[in-house]
Amino acid sequence: MTAYLAKRLAIGLATLFVASLVVFFVLEILPGDPARIMLGMNASPEALTALRTEMGLDRPLALRYLDWLTGMATGDFGRSYTYSSPVIELVAERVAVSLPLAVMALSLSTAIAIPVGIFAAARRGRLSDTLAMGAAQVGVAIPNFWFAMLLVYVFAVGFRLLPAGGFPGWGEGWGGLWQGFKALLLPAVSLALPQAAILARVTRSAMLEVLGEDYIRTARAKGLPRRAVLWRHALRNALIPVLTILGLQFAFLLAGTIIIENVFYLPGLGRLIFQAISQRDLIVVEGVVMLLVASIILVNLLVDVCYAVADPRLRTGR
Amino acid sequence: MSLLEIENLSLTIGEAPILKDIDLSIAAGEVMGLVGESGSGKSMTALTVMKLLPHAARARGRVVFDGIDILAAPEAAMCRLRGDDIGMVFQEPMTALNPVKTIGEQVAEGIRWHTGANRPDAEARARAMLERVGLPEKQFPLTRYPHELSGGQRQRVVIAIACALKPKLLIADEPTTALDVVLQAQILDLLRDLVDENRMSLLLISHDLAVVAEMADRTTIMRHGQVMEAGETARTLTEKVHPYTRRLAEASTHVPARARPADSGAGEALLNVEGVTRDYPIRRASLFSRQQTFRAVDDVSFSLARGQSMALVGRSGCGKSTLARMILALDRPTGGSIRFEGEALEDKTEGELRSARRHMQVVFQDPYGSFNPRHRVERLVAEPLHLLDEKPDRARRRELVAEALDEVGLSAADMEKYPHEFSGGQRQRISIARAVITRPKLIVADEPVSALDVSIRAQILDLFADLNRRLRVAYLFITHDLTVARAITDRVMVMHEGKIVEEGDTHAVFDRPETEAAKALVAAAPDLDRALRMRSARVSGP
Numbered sequence: 120m121t122a123y124l125a126k127r128l129a130i131g132l133a134t135l136f137v138a139s140l141v142v143f144f145v146l147e148i149l150p151g152d153p154a155r156i157m158l159g160m161n162a163s164p165e166a167l168t169a170l171r172t173e174m175g176l177d178r179p180l181a182l183r184y185l186d187w188l189t190g191m192a193t194g195d196f197g198r199s200y201t202y203s204s205p206v207i208e209l210v211a212e213r214v215a216v217s218l219p220l221a222v223m224a225l226s227l228s229t230a231i232a233i234p235v236g237i238f239a240a241a242r243r244g245r246l247s248d249t250l251a252m253g254a255a256q257v258g259v260a261i262p263n264f265w266f267a268m269l270l271v272y273v274f275a276v277g278f279r280l281l282p283a284g285g286f287p288g289w290g291e292g293w294g295g296l297w298q299g300f301k302a303l304l305l306p307a308v309s310l311a312l313p314q315a316a317i318l319a320r321v322t323r324s325a326m327l328e329v330l331g332e333d334y335i336r337t338a339r340a341k342g343l344p345r346r347a348v349l350w351r352h353a354l355r356n357a358l359i360p361v362l363t364i365l366g367l368q369f370a371f372l373l374a375g376t377i378i379i380e381n382v383f384y385l386p387g388l389g390r391l392i393f394q395a396i397s398q399r400d401l402i403v404v405e406g407v408v409m410l411l412v413a414s415i416i417l418v419n420l421l422v423d424v425c426y427a428v429a430d431p432r433l434r435t436g437r
Numbered sequence: 438m439s440l441l442e443i444e445n446l447s448l449t450i451g452e453a454p455i456l457k458d459i460d461l462s463i464a465a466g467e468v469m470g471l472v473g474e475s476g477s478g479k480s481m482t483a484l485t486v487m488k489l490l491p492h493a494a495r496a497r498g499r500v501v502f503d504g505i506d507i508l509a510a511p512e513a514a515m516c517r518l519r520g521d522d523i524g525m526v527f528q529e530p531m532t533a534l535n536p537v538k539t540i541g542e543q544v545a546e547g548i549r550w551h552t553g554a555n556r557p558d559a560e561a562r563a564r565a566m567l568e569r570v571g572l573p574e575k576q577f578p579l580t581r582y583p584h585e586l587s588g589g590q591r592q593r594v595v596i597a598i599a600c601a602l603k604p605k606l607l608i609a610d611e612p613t614t615a616l617d618v619v620l621q622a623q624i625l626d627l628l629r630d631l632v633d634e635n636r637m638s639l640l641l642i643s644h645d646l647a648v649v650a651e652m653a654d655r656t657t658i659m660r661h662g663q664v665m666e667a668g669e670t671a672r673t674l675t676e677k678v679h680p681y682t683r684r685l686a687e688a689s690t691h692v693p694a695r696a697r698p699a700d701s702g703a704g705e706a707l708l709n710v711e712g713v714t715r716d717y718p719i720r721r722a723s724l725f726s727r728q729q730t731f732r733a734v735d736d737v738s739f740s741l742a743r744g745q746s747m748a749l750v751g752r753s754g755c756g757k758s759t760l761a762r763m764i765l766a767l768d769r770p771t772g773g774s775i776r777f778e779g780e781a782l783e784d785k786t787e788g789e790l791r792s793a794r795r796h797m798q799v800v801f802q803d804p805y806g807s808f809n810p811r812h813r814v815e816r817l818v819a820e821p822l823h824l825l826d827e828k829p830d831r832a833r834r835r836e837l838v839a840e841a842l843d844e845v846g847l848s849a850a851d852m853e854k855y856p857h858e859f860s861g862g863q864r865q866r867i868s869i870a871r872a873v874i875t876r877p878k879l880i881v882a883d884e885p886v887s888a889l890d891v892s893i894r895a896q897i898l899d900l901f902a903d904l905n906r907r908l909r910v911a912y913l914f915i916t917h918d919l920t921v922a923r924a925i926t927d928r929v930m931v932m933h934e935g936k937i938v939e940e941g942d943t944h945a946v947f948d949r950p951e952t953e954a955a956k957a958l959v960a961a962a963p964d965l966d967r968a969l970r971m972r973s974a975r976v977s978g979p
Contacts, residue, residue: 244492333532339489340527341547341598342520344512351546355537430537431582 120427120434127423131416138412139191143184146401152176156399157200174200187405196406201398206406209391216286216303217388221372223307228315229365235315236322236361241349243327252323258316267309267382274305281305284384306383310376314368321364325357332356358429366422370415374407440465440638441486441606446498448481448662450491455481456662459498463606468632468639470653470670472646472685474890475861478662479642483608486640487525488515503605520547524599526628528611530592534583540567540594541579548601566597570627588753589620596627603635610642617753617917622961625652644890646689647963650674650972658682671972674965684892690965691895692924693902695746707878707911708741708764713773715759733759735935736773743878744909748922748943750958751932757915760932761881764913765799766790778878795824798872802884804864808856814867815852818842821875841870844908845900862893866900873904883915898925919962923947931955 154170155162171177175186190197196206239251275283282302289299329335330353338352339345377389388407395403427434439462448456456478463469473479484490486500488507500507503522505514519525527533534543544563548554554562560579567577570593583591592612599607609628613621629652632639643649649656650670657667658681666679677683714737716730734756741747751757762768764775766782775782777793785793798821801807808817818838822829829837839849845866856864865885872880882901886894902925904910916922922929922943929946931939933954939946950956 333527333529334535336489337527337533337543337595337598338535338546340487340519340525342516342518342550343546344516347550352535352538356535432536432584 123427123434124424127420131420134416135413139188139409140184142405142408142412143187144180146405147180153200153399153401191406191409196409197402199395199400199403201395201400202403206403209403210388210407210410213386213388213391215289216385217373217376219299220303220307220310220376220385220387221369223303224310224314224372225365225369227307227311228318228368231311232315232318233322233361235319237326237349237354239319239323240326240330241345248323252320255316255319258312259320261312263309263313264378264382266312267305267379270305270309271382284382286383286385302383303385306376306379306385309382310372310379314372318361318364318368322357322361325360326353329353329356355429359426362422362425362429366418369418370411373414374411439463440467440503441640442499442501443482443486444499446482446485446496446500448478448485448490448494448496450494454662455494456485456496459659459662459664461657461664461667463638463640465605465638466632466636467655468629468641468653470649470656471640471642471659472644472649472656473659474644474685474892476661477659479659480610481662482659483525483610483640483642486606486608487519487523488512489519517551520599520604521551521602522604523606523608524602524604526592526595526599526607526609526612528614530588530595530615533595534591536583539580539582540572540577540586541581544594544597544601545579547598551602562601563597566601567594569631570594570597570600571623572597589616589624592616592620592624593627596624596631600631600635600637604637606638606640607632608640608642611644612641613648614644618919618961618963619752619957621648621963628652645963646674646686646891647965647968650965650968651963658685671969675969675973686965688892688895690920691891691898693895693899695902695906695925705743706740707743707745707778708913709774709776709779710740710760710764711738711774711776713737713760713763713770713775715756715763715768716771732935734763734770737932737935737937738773739930739937739940741879741911741913744905744911745928746905746912746914746926748914748916748926748929749932750916750919750922750929751954752958753917755932756935757932758883761799761883761913761915765797765881766793791824792826795821795875796877797879797881798875798877800865800868800872800880800882800885802888804861804868804888807868808864810856812855813852814838814842814854814856817856818852818867818871818874820871824875837874838870841874842867844873844904845870860893861889862896865889865893865897869897869900869904873908873910876908877910879911879913881913881915884917885914886921887916887918894921901925917958919947919958920964931958 154167154174154176158166158170175183187197194207196210198204199206199209202209235251235255239248242248271283274281281304286302287298289295335348335352338348343351374388374392376387377393379385380387380389388411392404392407394400395407441461441463443459443461446456446459447454459478459482461469461471461482471479471482481490485496486502486507488510490496496508498508502518505518507515534540541560541563544566545556545559548562549556549559552559564574564579567579568574572590572593577586577590583594586594607628612628613624616624625648628639628641631637641649641652653670655668656670656673658665658673658679660681665681666673673682674686677686713734714732715734716732719729719731737760749757749760759768763770766785769783777797780793782790782793815835815838818841819834822834822837835852838852842849842851847863847866847870856867859867885901886897889897898921901912905912912926914922914926926943928941929943930937931946931952931954933952938952939950939955946955947959950959
């Protein structure tokens with residue numbers, strides 16, 4: 120188990136290093152001069168040169184990469200050109216929205232999808248299975264911004280239960296926490312729906328495959344009823360593909376939620392990165408992308424640990 | 438009063454009739470052998486007793502176990518019976534255990550479920566049961582996972598699960614078919630002992646008459662979902678009243694008519710293997726330990742003459758297949774040399790090997806897995822033709838395929854079909870057609886008949902014998918089935934832990950084995966005549 124983890128960790132660190140190279144150099148060779156964008160099209164050449172010196176843009180590429188890398192290692196992600204504040208602060212503000220949103224959406228989709236998937240697999244071919252999978256089909260097909268607007272219309276405009284958009288911050292005490300939670304609830308539901316639909320289908324097919332295995336018959340021959348066989352023997356074996364999808368979904372939920380953030384006027388990571396790209400605020404883009412890469416590697420590491428917990432055959436550090 | 442009574446049992450799956458009016462009864466403490474070829478309905482009969490049939494299956498008739506009407510019993514009542522009063526052992530030990538649960542959990546689970554015992558008590562009983570089936574605590578603690586055990590050990594765990602609560606009836610569905618003969622004998626002994634100790638009844642399902650003759654008090658013979666004959670084992674299998682019983686018995690001891698090649702090609706060796714060794718690296722225990730190796734094949738030397746038929750027998754894992762792969766130049770030896778028609782193979786490049794490959798072909802065990810299902814027979818059989826120096830044109834290619842198909846008893850029209858349109862035996866004929874199309878001088882056959890039913894097996898053995906005579910092709914038959922080796926080969930090599938420990942005339946070696954390894958194989962091999970002699974001696978004895 121230790122060897123397995125050490126190996127995964129080493130792979131993760133190597134990935135992070137390669138990603139940093141790619142992120143830095145790809146963004147450097149993209150056209151567009153940050154100094155010119157900051158000063159506008161009519162800036163004088165002298166002012167441009169002065170700003171570029173100030174920002175360190177005239178120094179050699181390799182040196183700037185090293186500075187950037189060592190800076191990140193010490194928590195210094197540089198200063199944003201457009202917001203004129205440290206990148207780390209900008210990111211921290213946005214993560215306070217995006218991370219809880221992702222966790223809420225993922226918990227919700229898991230809580231819906233896994234029971235539905237198991238239920239559908241257990242009643243394969245019956246009406247309830249057909250209905251559940253039909254609903255999942257619809258869930259995949261519905262665009263989530265449309266569903267989000269529907270939710271807003273019903274719960275914010277109609278029943279006036281929840282805010283239609285915006286984020287008040289996490290505030291003070293339980294009350295503040297509750298306000299923040301309420302603001303994220305509709306976005307989380309609209310993000311969770313398509314995720315749950317995909318996850319339910321994956322769970323169902325993984326369960327069906329496992330239910331056809333010989334050891335399921337052995338468990339039945341032991342006298343276990345269907346339900347016990349399902350939960351004790353089939354589920355853990357079906358978890359590997361489910362975990363894989365969960366890891367991928369979490370990665371998407373962290374930064375790929377820009378449409379939903381826009382629908383609900385949420386100050387999330389997605390919007391930050393979008394704005395930074397459109398304004399050539401490269402230092403922000405680099406910092407956010409690196410943080411995302413790091414968190415995805417971390418999630419993958421977690422998924423790998425879960426694999427090993429679920430399946431003893433994977434613990435030998437192949 | 439019988440423990441299990443099956444009357445007029447009929448079963449359909451969808452529209453297809455699977456069982457027709459089956460009658461079968463097992464008395465308490467009795468061993469009933471259920472014999473038949475694949476598709477005869479043996480397993481379905483057993484699954485009906487357990488009521489673990491596929492969804493679409495519909496059963497009619499009467500199945501009474503210990504006073505309980507099984508077909509009418511609700512699921513909850515069946516759950517109480519399964520694993521408690523009726524235990525079941527399956528054919529494939531490699532997949533019968535849950536890979537994510539320890540063997541202790543899996544044995545204790547049924548005990549806890551049925552007796553309501555707490556965890557420590559159930560584990561203590563599981564421990565005792567594993568001990569009983571030959572898995573002592575020291576080497577096999579409860580915390581072992583199935584993937585850490587071999588096939589034979591896993592089958593012991595399955596037996597421990599089935600027998601943990603001393604069921605009244607044990608159903609064993611081909612429990613030893615996936616194991617080598619020595620393991621088979623051990624597992625059968627274990628089953629026999631457990632049945633005697635606990636006065637269990639045993640329903641032993643097998644395709645092997647010899648196994649049933651050794652084990653069963655009474656035998657039921659099935660075919661196409663019907664019972665052909667049933668009765669006391671020795672009498673049924675000796676008198677062979679029913680023509681199908683006679684056919685089965687004859688097929689399972691069938692020896693093809695072979696012209697004894699009076700060592701016609703002696704001196705002219707086709708294949709020379711000298712001091713061949715193959716090492717595999719073992720995974721290191723830690724980063725700093727020295728690289729260890731496992732010697733799969735250890736200093737093997739032999740030669741094979743033109744047209745000669747040689748058997749290579751041994752237990753699973755003894756290195757037979759590794760040796761075969763090196764002879765076929767699919768793997769390179771670590772040391773030693775292999776010469777085919779006088780030319781060394783081991784240091785040739787892939788291009789230089791082509792002419793040698795043309796002259797040696799291979800037939801595998803599984804006639805289902807060895808074809809691409811999306812190719813027509815024409816393309817499948819023509820595959821080795823690319824080894825010829827002159828590529829035949831399309832017309833010539835079809836001619837050659839037609840000839841090869843004719844050679845193996847299929848018709849030229851079959852080349853338009855796909856593999857799924859053929860039965861197992863016919864597919865094995867296609868494999869053989871593919872092997873003979875380049876007119877090879879050597880065919881390596883790796884367990885070519887062990888996946889086939891006995892009657893089909895007899896036909897395929899005849900085919901091998903016939904090709905040997907007509908085409909003068911030499912065989913290296915890899916098998917763990919001594920009956921097959923005896924039927925089709927002149928010489929035999931016994932392999933044990935990577936070494937050839939005994940070599941000689943097939944009959945001489947099997948009749949008077951000298952080494953421990955050969956003796957163990959011969960003693961363990963099921964033999965119908967021997968089993969029947971012993972059985973009648975017991976019956977007529979004091």
